[in-house]
Amino acid sequence: MSAQLVQFLLAGLTLGAIYALVALGFAIIYNASHVINFAQGEFVMIGGMAATAFVDSGLPLPLAALAAVAAATLVGFLLEKLAVEPARNASVVTLIIITIGASILLRGLASLVWDKKIHSLPAFSGEAPIAIGGATLLPQTLWVLGATLVTVAALWWFFNRTLTGKAILAVSHNPLAARLMGISVRRVLLVSFGLSAALGALAGILIAPISFTSWDIGVMLGLKGFAAAILGGLGSGPGAIAGGLALGLIEALGAGYLSSAYKDVFAFVIILAALVFLPNGLAGKRAAERV
């Protein structure tokens, strides 16, 4: 395999891991509430920007990261409580507008609370590149891939082995039955939003040393994460991960071999093709309408 191909594959996997985390956030919220949270990308932004601000104010990196994730989780809770819950029974269009409005609001607040400049975090374990078969690998890439793997494993354990996780799955399958079993749907929604926000923030912190962070990185990341979630089949966790990785690889390979100017477009072209030819995504289920 040529060194260039390895380089692109690594870049694609790194990017894909980030998209996977964002897409997982979409999937978790969609499963619990059938809401597409267009503000998901802003959690990524908050993670990166808050961590940067905390580091600048003197906190050591690990604490800053933790604090940033906590901050994003809090925003996630607020979003659910203030914006989604009051409009629980609204139509698809209404909910889309609400979460898009939330994303615009968060972006505006970010530009006021912080600024519009580009920031970055120091790499977690130094910047000395590692050589692998002719290609160079940044240590941060290992952090991204490693952290994503650990997170996915932790999520698997959470959803399959803990009561709260199983409660969330129950709500996603049948909210009424879950409520009859004593599960508080409201609390499940809250946890889902908080969890998704934490995932997004983690992604933002992991990627900040490589591709930096600023007040408006959330838009594209959110949209591409959404595309990845749809590619994998809306509501499917494994699908979200597969979709995210696929999208990352397609983008890296496309930018490398076809055109780097159109880097952002590859994801959307693929998602359009997928939607037209695979209307339920790679792993999605077809729902029949009862008349």
Next chain:
Amino acid sequence: MSRKGFAAFALIVVLLPLALTNNYTYEVAILVGLNAIVCVGLNLLIGYAGQISLGHAGFFGLGAYGSAILAARYGWPPLAALAAAIAAVSLVAWIIGKPVLRLKGHYLAMATLGLGIIVSVVLSTEDRVTGGPDGMAVPPLALAGFVLQGEKLWYWIVAAVLLATVWLALNLIDSPRGRAWRALHGSEVAAGAIGIDPARHKLSAFVLSAALAALAGALTAHYSGFITPSKASFLHSIELVTMVVFGGMASTFGAVVGAAILTTLPQLLTMFKEYEMVMLGAVMMLTMIFMPQGLVPTLEKALAAARRKPQ
């Protein structure tokens, strides 16, 4: 009711210049009118036919650039360029609409969103043709040698086009075809049971709204003398949808009111420019949470309820 409403609306449009004091206020009014043209069309798609489009600024941008490029780079007479651009965009909408409108809900939202972004990136990247992110200059419209320039003249041009658009929309809504579209929104399966072909009608609603967006885009280009890819951006698409949804879905006048309020508000609050995003986001959220029907239908219902209360 809508005939009287239209007459009142026409009266407002004709008398408004009495309140416009300088070039700047004319400019704002023209901007309102142009946005309103797009919104009336978008409202037919979202509020009446019940579809979603998060990429309509793409059609706006394609209309603007289509007309600009034909006029500026190929020397076409501007009116011909405008007509050709609208026709071309309608054809594009027809071609992509067929496969895309088979999707529903979030999937349709994603598809239209993706299309809008692809258009905006292409417009920004192909700088040899489009002038890239910095945009390109556009020759003014000319009619029989007479160059159409100046705020006052353009007010009347846009007013005429807007009045025509509103009149056509009101006719459409009150026609068998309009009811067929509304039936699709009400219940697609029941619409099929009375012989309405969902695919065909969704497509015609999509193409019509795209054509109106392209018209507004081309007019904007020739009016400003300049066009940039930001006019085709995701944010612009969202602003347009917000105007429709804020003003009132399934309400033509609602679309106009939404365009009017959400175009003038940022202008009035230029001192709060930094807060613009925060305010836009807040407006979107608060409207949808507390007034999900939109401003005009909510007011209409409140008025109807007040009239029925015993005195």
Next chain:
Amino acid sequence: MLLRAENLSKSFGGVAAVQAVELGVAPGAVHSIIGPNGAGKTTLLNLLCGIYRPDNGKIVFKEKDVTGCAPHEFAAAGIGRTFQNLQIFFNMSVLENVMAGRWLHEACGLAAALLRPPGLARAEQRARAESEELLAFVGLERWARLPSDGLPYGALKRLEIARALAARPKLLLLDEPAAGLNPTETREIDQLIRRIAERGITVVLVEHNMKLVMEVSQRVLVLDHGRKLAEGDPESVSRDPQVIEAYLGVEA
């Protein structure tokens, strides 16, 4: 035969909802399809109007093979239908619901819709008048201008029938028209069905209300577990031992 179905089958995810069903609908008669819950009645109805595509079998309407056609093509051929779960156009008024039903007979091009030539304006007046007549036919004339979402349940069931009639079908499929209605309203539906049959429209209804079925139908088809159990006039079907067993079970 106005409508003929041969060897109709439909499965969902491995569960056979309808299996090898044969039926014939003669013009001018009122037919009923009955059966215990889960027998496949609504699935069969959905097959007969194109909402589901059969896995096997053929549907012939007025000597034309309509198998695999889309719902709007079934409607254009002359088959109308009402729904068990109301599918009223709640975004329109009562009158507009009925006017919408006329689409097949007053389709207008987009240009005409936008420009509203004098011919269209006249046609609209006619449409309004005839729709009001249909509302009177089902007893809803008082509510014509009201938004449809304010009507009581029984009225909405009749509105669906009026809307379906506006399309001037030759065959009308009614899915549980009496579901959720009290005895008075059920009697009104009974009379409405008779008046519809008098107009020459063939009616097929899916119903649970046995009294209504026995009184209003000329032929009854019984389904059980997706298969045809019995077919014939109401009297003989009600005495068929297999039918009784399917409904009431066997004595221990």
